[in-house]
Amino acid sequence: MTISASLxxxxRxxxxxxxxxxxxxxxxxDGDVEAAIDWLRKKGLSKAAKKAGRVAAEGLVGVAAEGKSGALVEVNSETDFVARNEQFQEMVLNIASLAAEAAGDVAALLAQDYPGKTITVEDYVKEMVGTIGENMSVRRTAALAVSDGVVGTYVHAQIVPGLGKIGVLVALESKGKNTEELTELGRMIAMHIAATNPVALNLDGVPxxxxxxxxxxxxxxxxxxPPQVLEKxxxxxxxxxxxxxxxxxQAFVHDPSKSVSQALKEAEGKVGAPIEITGYVRFALGEGIEKKEDDFAAEVAAAAGG
Incomplete structure (x- = not known):
């Protein structure tokens, strides 16, 4: 029989x-939903819904960049143990590789085809929930691009290349020909951003x-x-x-005797042209998520009949 999309x-x-x-x-x-639920349960494929209400504040931040564009993605899991799972790591890297095209839109990212599969990113994540047995979700994504220059990256607490606990992108616009020098400068500034977590690029950008x-x-x-004194x-x-x-x-963490803007100015000679930071993004794993510290203890107690 023909199975309708609504069914x-x-x-799902x-x-x-x-x-x-x-x-x-x-x-x-034959289109019997209740029987289909039992079929899925027997196959071990009906786990995602049971896990969906559980707090997922661990996981990994994935970074993918190539020349003039780059993207970040945060994929959460319930435990740090899953973050060390190779299947999970591969999934985050693959999702990060698609993130630039989504341009910061999580819904657009989830709707993309998962690499090498005939299903979407959203459906693949749900399948992984069933396979690994923990709630997980693509929480957020961001992307930066430049017309000329590079998008520098840095991953802190890196588990494998491109995956860690903090990910940073920084866009450096420059017509300089020494892209190797510019890329290294971008990496150093991205490291600075990871360390200092600036509020904005400058005072004009502060809320x-x-x-x-x-x-x-x-x-x-x-x-x-007096008013005139207070003004000063x-x-x-x-x-x-x-x-x-x-x-x-800010004082540049790699050389606190100069500011980041001074470090940029000094680098222009090596790069061969003026350099401008046009944007940056910093993702720290789990920031803003309220973690329920007693979840695991409660589950153990429940399992023990307490």
Missing amino acids: VKEL DKTGAGMMDCKSALSET EETLEREKAILADKNKGK ILAGGLKSYGKENCLLD
Whole structure:
């Protein structure tokens, strides 16, 4: 019989199994959804839905870059043990290789065909949930590109090339011919970004509410001072904030005697042309995810009947 797309979707929603597995199950059971669920369970393919509610805050950040473009992806799992699984690592690398085309859109990335398979990235991840037995998800992605120059990269706590706990991209626009020197500079600045986690490229890029909060703190500390004095204090305070938090104004971690902008200027002679940082992205694994520390203990207690 012909299996409709809506029937496949219904089975997927109920089981979390991959699209092709759902289609096979429905074909084997003449379109009977309940029988198809049992078929999938017998095959061990109906695990994803059971895992979907569990917190996935571990995993890996994948980085893929080639010349003028680069991309980041964060793929989460429940435990760090899975991050050391070669199948999981291969999956993250393959997803990262597609991420530049998705241009930062997770939905677009999930809809792409998984390399070497006839299913989407989304369905392949669900199949891996069934295979490995942990909840996992493609949480976010980002991409950068330049017209001329390079996209520098750095991976911190690297497990294998291109995979680690922190991933950074930095876009360096330059018409300089010494791309080897520019690529190395990009790597060093990406390392700096990994270490310092700047708020913005410069003060102009800092959210207005953040600047207003800094001004309010300074004003409160200097109550009663004449307006003209307070104005200078606020200006000086924001300049100090920029040196601590804005990439171009920060002391370069590889040589704290100069700022990042000074390091860029000095490198222009070797590269052969002016250099401009047009953007950067930093992903730290699990940042912003609320981890439930008691999940594992609760599961053990439940299994023990406690």
